[in-house]
Amino acid sequence: MTDETWMETELAQLRAQGLERQLQVMPDAGGVLMLDGRRVLNFSSNDYLGLARAPAVLEAAAAALRCWGAGATASRLVVGTLPCHAELETRLAQFKGYAAALVFGSGYLANVGAVSALVGRHDRVLADKLAHASLLDGATLSRAAIHRFQHNDVDHLLRLLRQKPASARDLIITESVFSMDGDLAPLRDIARVAQEQGAMLLVDEAHATGVWGPGGTGLIGELRLQQAVSVAMGTLSKALGAYGGFIAGSETLKRWLVNRARPFIFSTGLPPPCVGAVLGALDVLKKNPGMGADLLRRADAFRQRLQASGFNTGSSVSQIVPVIIGDNQKMLAFARRLRDHGILAAAIRPPTVPAGTARLRLSVTLEHTCEDLNRAAEILTNTAREECLL
Ligand SMILES: Cc1ncc(COP(=O)(O)O)c(C=O)c1O
Numbered sequence: 461m462t463d464e465t466w467m468e469t470e471l472a473q474l475r476a477q478g479l480e481r482q483l484q485v486m487p488d489a490g491g492v493l494m495l496d497g498r499r500v501l502n503f504s505s506n507d508y509l510g511l512a513r514a515p516a517v518l519e520a521a522a523a524a525l526r527c528w529g530a531g532a533t534a535s536r537l538v539v540g541t542l543p544c545h546a547e548l549e550t551r552l553a554q555f556k557g558y559a560a561a562l563v564f565g566s567g568y569l570a571n572v573g574a575v576s577a578l579v580g581r582h583d584r585v586l587a588d589k590l591a592h593a594s595l596l597d598g599a600t601l602s603r604a605a606i607h608r609f610q611h612n613d614v615d616h617l618l619r620l621l622r623q624k625p626a627s628a629r630d631l632i633i634t635e636s637v638f639s640m641d642g643d644l645a646p647l648r649d650i651a652r653v654a655q656e657q658g659a660m661l662l663v664d665e666a667h668a669t670g671v672w673g674p675g676g677t678g679l680i681g682e683l684r685l686q687q688a689v690s691v692a693m694g695t696l697s698k699a700l701g702a703y704g705g706f707i708a709g710s711e712t713l714k715r716w717l718v719n720r721a722r723p724f725i726f727s728t729g730l731p732p733p734c735v736g737a738v739l740g741a742l743d744v745l746k747k748n749p750g751m752g753a754d755l756l757r758r759a760d761a762f763r764q765r766l767q768a769s770g771f772n773t774g775s776s777v778s779q780i781v782p783v784i785i786g787d788n789q790k791m792l793a794f795a796r797r798l799r800d801h802g803i804l805a806a807a808i809r810p811p812t813v814p815a816g817t818a819r820l821r822l823s824v825t826l827e828h829t830c831e832d833l834n835r836a837a838e839i840l841t842n843t844a845r846e847e848c849l850l
Contacts, residue, residue, distance in 0.1 A: 477788065479810065498802060501835075501836050503806075503821075504804055505823060507827075508825050509671070509755065509825070511701030511741045512701035516744050517740040520737055521702070521740065523736055527736075535725065537718070544739070549563055552742075557680075557681055557686045560708070561708040564707070564721070564723060564730075565704065566704060567594065569705060570723075571595045571597075571598050571664060572594055572598040573724050575595060575662065577716060577717055578602075578662070579631045581603040582627060582628055583604040583631065586609055586633070586659070587608050587632075587634070590611045604631070607620050621657040630658075632659050633663075634662075636680065642773075643776055644778065645663070651688035651689055655688055661690055662689075662691035665692060666698055667699075670751075671779055690709055691713065700741040701738075758826075761830070766840065769840070769841040774819075782808075782822070785820070797843050797846070798820075798843055806821045808821045
């Protein structure tokens with residue numbers, strides 16, 4: 461038995477700061493749950509369109525399971541590329557408006573794989589200050605120099621781009637809809653400076669895919685920036701309701717990643733039921749192209765109610781609505797009280813968000829009715845007043 465005292469000591473320090481995280485087994489998934497015998501509104505799920513258990517998606521997953529089995533049995537480059545993988549990549553490329561797409565084991569792996577394949581030790585990564593951990597982990601793995609620009613600050617980005625050593629390649633990384641703030645990147649401006657300065661641009665559309673843009677194609681699609689954004693990342697695990705991630709881009713980019721993205725090369729292909737589920741989700745979206753717009757309207761009304769009560773929702777304009785509290789302990793106490801009142805919301809603390817900005821992250825989904833959202837806004841307001849937060 462190894463000595464684990466150091467772990468206990470450090471865990472106690474985390475606990476004292478209100479930062480120790482613990483796993484919690486949920487009885488069920490979905491926007492509305494039964495918890496301890498009562499109806500609870502779940503605002504922590506990223507299943508924005510409620511597709512994870514939609515009958516058409518389940519049927520497509522089951523059909524793929526019956527046809528191709530539970531697992532891909534090997535890495536994609538060995539014998540793990542099945543017809544369903546090829547079909548999904550063709551569909552994702554069309555959906556996003558790119559020539560090609562490559563599916564990875566998860567969104568995390570897609571980011572780690574793409575970033576670490578595109579730059580090396582003599583290159584630079586210019587990352588938005590709030591870029592997701594998976595993008596930064598890819599940058600660390602690449603051994604490129606990492607420069608962070610202030611959140612959504614294109615002038616700062618431009619100043620950094622102008623300092624490029626002649627021999628280096630630059631890769632700009634940002635999200636289109638930010639995961640913890642629900643705000644949008646100034647994509648047009650970022651794409652313009654990327655083109656002017658000859659930098660590659662990777663945009664993470666984890667929270668935009670399925671929700672933003674025509675038919676849920678994402679913010680790149682909404683702004684028609686496919687030519688200017690060379691690398692478009694998306695996940696299959698949020699609005700598309702299943703699991704996996706992908707990169708969309710040119711045929712050349714795809715061939716490069718197939719040869720150089722280590723999480724793609726050294727890991728088993730995505731299980732066929734996941735592939736089938738996503739094909740089913742894309743069919744649902746094709747038949748119902750207004751789902752994302754409907755969700756954004758509901759989220760907008762909800763955010764306005766919260767703002768009218770005096771909550772700080774930051775610069776959110778999307779289906780992700782933060783309620784910024786600041787102090788870790790106060791925020792944890794608030795989240796506990798809300799749970800007692802039938803509202804489940806993720807308590808997000810540093811290091812996921814900057815120190816002093818602990819928040820509830822509320823994800824609005826199509827499983828929440830307008831009545832659910834009105835009720836939730838009322839409970840949040842009353843509970844915050846009781847806790848002296850408003
Ligand atoms: C912005 C962003 N990128 C990437 C990921 C990783 O995606 P996945 O959960 O599919 O691994 C997430 C998920 O937390 C995310 O929020």
